Amino acid sequence: MNITNNAIVSMLYAVTSPSGEVLETSGDEPIWYLHGADQLLPGLEKVLESKTVGDKVEVDLSPAEAFGEHEEELVSKVPRSELELPEEAFVVGNELELEDDTGSAIVTITEIDEDVVTLDGNHPLAGRAVTFKVEVLEVREATESELEHGHPHPPGTDHDHA
Ligand SMILES: [Zn+2]
Structure with a gap:
């Protein structure tokens, strides 16, 4: 068919x-x-x-x-200490599921500086x-x-x- x-x-x-x-x-x-x-x-x-x-x-x-287009407002920089994650989770490319009051979202770690982690909530593509x-x-x-x-x-x- x-x-x-x-x-x-x-x-x-x-x-x-x-x-x-x-x-x-x-x-x-x-x-x-x-x-x-x-x-x-x-x-x-x-x-x-x-x-x-x-x-x-x-x-x-x-x-x-x-x-979708890449939306800048879905990119955020957060202090590393704010993410309650094991050390091995801090890898560029790693996907995290974050939860807050409004629900959960998948974000990708795109950059790691000493104390600041860049999280991108856009689809990887x-x-x-x-x-x-x-x-x-x-x-x-x-x-x-x-x-x-x-x-x-x-x-x-x-x-x-x-
Ligand atoms: Zn079914």
Whole structure:
């Protein structure tokens, strides 16, 4: 069948920079999604419409269409002592989950000075134009429970989950 709303799709993907550097990849481990349920970036979901098993698609996305522009106000510098973390957590590139009164947020450590740590709350690929390369592995109709849950149940999934 062809990919259409309420199809369950499995695929392999790679995200590259315009120069071809691989930024993120599914490797050999397919990902699954429910088409038409806003589980993919809109620009990616659009090019997958009506594709079928074995098709390979490629789409260039601007930062806004991909992971968002890089927003300076999501970058903050905090005194190292304010972060109650073990010494080994202070590594550039490390992702932290911070909680405050308003909820929790994932931030990446982008710089460490002696006493000050720079935290970036943007998506690691924010501000970058990217190319998605996708290979469609499987397309099938969603089962009733998948439609009810609004997500795929790949092989091996526990169907009793909430
Ligand atoms: Zn489910």
